[in-house]
Amino acid sequence: MPVQRLVPTQEAADLLELTRELAREELAPRVAQAEAEEQFPREVFRTLGKAGLLGLPYAEELGGGGQPYEVYLQVLEEIAAVWASVGVGVSVHGLSCFGLATAGTREQQERWLPEMLGGELLGAYCLSEPHAGSDPAAMRTKAVRDGDAYVITGEKAWTTHGGQADFYKVMVRTSEHRSRGISCFLVPGDAAGLSADPAERKMGLTGSTTALMRFEGVRVDADRRLGAEGEGLPIALSGLDAGRLGIAAVAVGLAQGALDDALAYAKERETFGVPIIDHQGLAFLLADMAAGTETARAMTLHAARLKDAGLPYSRQASIAKLVATDNAMKVTTDAVQVLGGYGYTRDFPVERYMREAKVMQIFEGTNQIQRLVVSRALAKGVPAQTAVLA
Amino acid sequence: MNIVVLVKQVPDSGTERQLDSSDNTVARASADNVINEMDEYAIEEALTVKESQGGEVTVLTVGPDGATDAIRKALSMGADKAVHVSDEAIHGSCAVQTSAVIAAALSQLEYDLVICGAESTDGRVSVMPALLSERLGIPHLSGARKLTVDGSTLKVERQTDGGFWALEAQTPAIVSTWDTINEPRYPSFKGIMAAKKKPVETKSLADLGVDAGTVGLATATSQVLDFAGRPPKGEGVKVTDEGDGAEKLVGFLASQKLV
Numbered sequence: 152m153p154v155q156r157l158v159p160t161q162e163a164a165d166l167l168e169l170t171r172e173l174a175r176e177e178l179a180p181r182v183a184q185a186e187a188e189e190q191f192p193r194e195v196f197r198t199l200g201k202a203g204l205l206g207l208p209y210a211e212e213l214g215g216g217g218q219p220y221e222v223y224l225q226v227l228e229e230i231a232a233v234w235a236s237v238g239v240g241v242s243v244h245g246l247s248c249f250g251l252a253t254a255g256t257r258e259q260q261e262r263w264l265p266e267m268l269g270g271e272l273l274g275a276y277c278l279s280e281p282h283a284g285s286d287p288a289a290m291r292t293k294a295v296r297d298g299d300a301y302v303i304t305g306e307k308a309w310t311t312h313g314g315q316a317d318f319y320k321v322m323v324r325t326s327e328h329r330s331r332g333i334s335c336f337l338v339p340g341d342a343a344g345l346s347a348d349p350a351e352r353k354m355g356l357t358g359s360t361t362a363l364m365r366f367e368g369v370r371v372d373a374d375r376r377l378g379a380e381g382e383g384l385p386i387a388l389s390g391l392d393a394g395r396l397g398i399a400a401v402a403v404g405l406a407q408g409a410l411d412d413a414l415a416y417a418k419e420r421e422t423f424g425v426p427i428i429d430h431q432g433l434a435f436l437l438a439d440m441a442a443g444t445e446t447a448r449a450m451t452l453h454a455a456r457l458k459d460a461g462l463p464y465s466r467q468a469s470i471a472k473l474v475a476t477d478n479a480m481k482v483t484t485d486a487v488q489v490l491g492g493y494g495y496t497r498d499f500p501v502e503r504y505m506r507e508a509k510v511m512q513i514f515e516g517t518n519q520i521q522r523l524v525v526s527r528a529l530a531k532g533v534p535a536q537t538a539v540l541a
Numbered sequence: 542m543n544i545v546v547l548v549k550q551v552p553d554s555g556t557e558r559q560l561d562s563s564d565n566t567v568a569r570a571s572a573d574n575v576i577n578e579m580d581e582y583a584i585e586e587a588l589t590v591k592e593s594q595g596g597e598v599t600v601l602t603v604g605p606d607g608a609t610d611a612i613r614k615a616l617s618m619g620a621d622k623a624v625h626v627s628d629e630a631i632h633g634s635c636a637v638q639t640s641a642v643i644a645a646a647l648s649q650l651e652y653d654l655v656i657c658g659a660e661s662t663d664g665r666v667s668v669m670p671a672l673l674s675e676r677l678g679i680p681h682l683s684g685a686r687k688l689t690v691d692g693s694t695l696k697v698e699r700q701t702d703g704g705f706w707a708l709e710a711q712t713p714a715i716v717s718t719w720d721t722i723n724e725p726r727y728p729s730f731k732g733i734m735a736a737k738k739k740p741v742e743t744k745s746l747a748d749l750g751v752d753a754g755t756v757g758l759a760t761a762t763s764q765v766l767d768f769a770g771r772p773p774k775g776e777g778v779k780v781t782d783e784g785d786g787a788e789k790l791v792g793f794l795a796s797q798k799l800v
Contacts, residue, residue: 165613165733173727203730216730 154407154448156225163222166207170226173202174233182234182358186503189350189357191315193273195237196244199230200270205244208393209252214265220393220455224400228448231404232411235507236358238404240273242397243311247274247320249390250335254378263337267318275316277307277364278387284308285520287322287387288330292366294323299373301325301336303344303366309514313362314347316340321366322387325380335383337375344369355506391516392465395472396458398515399451402472402479402508406444409479409486409504413437416490433489440482447475462538469516469524476511476518483508542596542690542712544587545650546620547643547657547669548580550604550611554662564758565765566633567663569605576611579658581618581725582718587656588619589723590690597621599650603631603642609741616736617728623741624650630746633758636664640672642756645749647677653712654695659684659719670717680710686721702798 158164177198185192199205208223209215216223223245231238248267251260266272283289292305303323310319319338326332338345348363378386414437417428427433454467483504487494494501512518552558552572559568587598600615600623602608612623626646634642647655660667674681682688686705687698699706700719728736746753758764780789794800 161613162733162737165617165728165736166730169617169728169730169733198727201729202727207730216734 158222158225159219160222163218163225166216166218166222167225167229169202170204170229173198173204174229178230178234178237182236183500185358186236187357187497191312191360192237192358193315195234196240196270196273199237199241203270204230205241205270206248206268208245209248209264209268213252213260214268215252219459220396221452221459224396224451224455227397227400228404228407231401232408233404234358235401235405235408235504236356238401239356239359239398240312242394242401243276244270244274245397246390246394247276247316247318249393250276250320250377250386251337253389254335254382254386255337259337259374259377263318272317273312273315274318274320275310275312276320276322277310278322279308280306281308281363285517288333288384290322290324290333292321292323294325294334294336294371296325296373297370300370301373301376303336303338303369303371305366307364307366309351309361310347310364311359311361313360313364314350315360319345319364320377322383323366325383328381330384331381333383333387334380335377335386336371337377338366338369338371342369342371354509355503356510392468393458394515395468395521396451396454396464398511399447399454399468399471399475402475402511403444403448403451405504405508405511406440406447406475406479406482409483409501410437410440410444412499412501412504413440413486413489416493427489436485436489440485443478443482447471447478450474457538460538460540462536466525466528466533469521472515473518473521473525476508479508479511480505542590542594542653543599543651544590544596544654544656545599545601545647545652546580546583546587546615547655548584548600548602548611548615549577549661549663550574550602550608551577551661551663554578558663560765560768564633565768566758569607574607574610576614577658577661577663579660579662579718579720580611580615581658582720582722583656583658584615584618584620585723585725586685586688586716586718587654588726590654590656590688594690596653599624599652601643601646601650602626603639603646605632612741613733613736614728616739616741617732618726619732620739622739625741625743626745626749627743628746628753630753630757633761633764634756635761635763636666636668636672637762638756638760640669640676642746642749642751643669644673644676645751646744647673649744649749653693654690655679655713655715656688657715657717659717670715674715677713677715680714682708682710682714682716685716685718688716688718688722 207216207218211217278287280290294301294303317340321336321338324332325334344367346365351361418426420427451471454464454471457464486501487505490501493499553575556573561568591598598620600620603626657670670681682697684699685697686700689696693712695710697708699708
């Protein structure tokens, strides 16, 4: 079912058309095999980079597309509707550029950002550690100053694109201060002492490589530090809200893809002489899937528009991530139900969608963390605000 | 080398297409319209020639206001500018009338080479390049699967069922292309942004010096008198293997020119 969209400009509409064309021609023919064989589609990211889709939300003068989040997230959604692993990858890549784009010096930006935003280089970011996920300030990976360089030692868990990426945005401890002792570095993928463990054997998103990264005395020039020493945690945390919106959009796309497949099947499959969509039990299931998905999209884009307007959007980003990923879990589960026994087989993609949805309730801040963010905001008191669009 | 590419906005061939029951013309307003698929190969070929020979690529289309979508696609792929002939009076024109309009528009442009797709997926009359060749008095190298430009000499491999013909002509000339000639590039977001700033000139019949009475449904040389929906799919052919199943299958495929 084509999605009804409202976008601010003609070029945004053309961009979405280009995205759908790329998804149809380049992603759709590859997704099933790559996911089944657990192959990371590096080439697909080159294609998306060449088309200018890997730097959309960044300023044009930095080499980005200068697009508002409202548009970028809809692009992400269209990609994820066809291939969730690639949607997640685009979001992660975007986030890995965030530190440099916001905290880097002009010189650092000019040196690295064009190739990163242009998609020639693929990014990853390292925040979580085996024992420190929801509480990043508990991290132990260390960087010790040595002349005009730092030496990084430790382990970073759950790194999307781990071992595949050309650069890693890494959060490490430069002092023992819990929050002000963390610094941010841009580490090249081929740095000596940097290695990836064998990829995690995951339940879903098997086309996306997730690995533990080992830093064994990795020497990084001091000019690869982003922001001042000790200012890494605010950089990491300020990127999280944007990252949550990215995952919310990916979850909306995944749900939409599942709904589309379930709907197509329900119109074709007949029982008792009529297509199963004519049985109210299934028809209402589909209606609920559509209602949940459109609601999740609306919430995600509302948060994006707040961000684009320069207004606080942290709470709304958390709500969007919570609502969209819970919805994706429900919709993909129901899609399997619509397809019945066939849905439970690996000959149809809906069981894969269901496996892919699960992790979205976990990564980029578990949905328990999202509820924590929201409830804390409620406890603190949310001011009434009516902003006017410029 | 200055190249003009002819493009057409058509109803998406992947969707259910309709004729307008009021005058039996293609229902365009209600359709999901896209650039004619074959035209993307023509644009790609023009851009490739431009990249090796220099010059400018101009997109020319005749169609209603919505045809600007096809123009934007061509410009975002890399064409330099566009001419859009739009006039209510053209509605319902046959290929012969349309060729007069396109020839008039081409006469106002400077070109060495005109490239177009071998057919459009809506009309599928497939005569436009030949009609233009006749009207403009320039050679027509048809059905190209390969185009080589050497100075003012054009060499074309013309695709046939059994192989190809080697054609050669001097510019100015018109080349029609099949989808075997190249793999069209995708636009890029940069291309989409650049397209916004590229000049698109809109021309009416009066601007082209074409008398509105000579075009349109009323004076068209061909008109659709009636139409009916596609008949339901037939039974198909069942091949029973009596030791000669493979032969029968190959025979069937060969009769359909699929092998």
